[in-house]
Amino acid sequence: MFDINTTTGHWPFRSIPGQRIAELYEYMRGFEIDGAAITNTHGLFYMNAQDANIELAEAMKPYDGFFAGVASINPAYAAAERDLELCVQKLGFRAIRLTPLYHNYPLEQAGEVIRLSSELGIPVIIPNEIVNFRQKHWMEPPAPLGLDPVLQLCRTYPSANFIFTEGTAAHDGEYPSNLYFELSRLRSSYGGVLTELIRNVGADHVLFGTGAPFKSAESSLLKLHHCDITDEERQMVGGTAAKMLLHL
């Protein structure tokens, strides 16, 4: 099992159990999850997000490849592309995360960073929200990002791969082939939404993720367990697809 959606670091608006990387590691292992993509929550708040990436690289070292680093990149800040190159080439990070509502820029401004990610062969993770918007602190963005701007990015940058986390897949038209969904907000047993999505976009385009430590992991595990797919597809969603995407 590989979890595409985990974080470490302090969240300023609520006390979150298990936000230290050592606690998260133990938590993941308790569910027999044997790898996870991880971002540093501090990267949402530091003016210079690169410091959060350097902190993360240091924190990941004792865990012997368990964690795959996800760089927090702020395209609106100085040296974003240099930071991205350093994160991938020197720190070994496997993806970037863009959070335009926290870094306060329109997604169109991320063009150069997305192009560079594509050249470097790493996917771009875009969360719909960090915590549920209905319980937002007054300093947080007023609403979730939504899928539409991510669909637009997929069309504008067809050679880049995008992973949409913490959102639903509600969309009338066809899904772009460079769009991947993390499953923690998708329904499974009720109405078969997750099964239907997997049938629609393929098991290699839906990724197991929990949102830990913000969220408890059990419901994502239940979602994957109860969807009507083959064992091979379950393995793909449960980790193989994410590992392929991250070149692990």
Add this chain to the structure above:
Amino acid sequence: MITRLPEELCCVDMHNHVDAGPDGKLDSAKAQALLDGTVRLGIMKIGISRPMSNETVKPDEFRHSNDLVIDAMAMSERFIGFCFVDPHFPEEAVAEIERCIVKHGMAGIKLYHQFFICDDAQKPLMDKAAELGVPILMHAGKCTDPATIAAQPRISHAGHFLEALAKFPDTILIQAHIGGGGDWEWNLRTLEGVTSNNYYIDISGSVIDQGIVRRTIEAVGVDRVLFATDMSLEEGVGKLLAADPTREEFMKICSGNWKRIVSRRRMR
């Protein structure tokens, strides 16, 4: 980790919904999907209602909503009906409660955000619920985002429930979805030390923040916590498992507390 709740828990999801299809009749495919989905997770009984979020819901509209619930109850004995009414129409609402509870065997009343739970306009409904000995399940939340605040200006939070408990001391109140409506920590801090035997809270909603169910148990006591999903099935079961309940806590949350509510029904 278990993947379905054990049968011995006789788990009741006491907050869920059915809906109308395009033809205005019960969407039986969706109702069947709910029956099938809950079976997978070990949920035996499902409390259903069909509330409407309009500012005012006319009697014909809420009667139609309740007819859908009655149809669903005929479809499966696993469905437990909740009667939705709008207190803007007290006489019609009380008559509809009588029809749904007494004639059609529904188990409780569902209110939405047409008024706060503590508003005087609720009194006729509260009195009727107390007379029948059935609970009122109230849509609730402490939402902090501008869109929800604008859309639901009269959504009840924990403070409204405490006021309602004092104002309507003979009525059983269930605060809906601790995980479905905003700042759950605020709600729990407000509820700390609640002692009323008429107060319950359900764990439903899509929010599965670490610790949400354990903190709920700590804040109000396990005897006041009810299992529910409000359509978020894996979230409901998942966050309950995440609380690592003792067997006694499991029993109370999944069915024991609900049975205690049902035992207070006066009209058989």
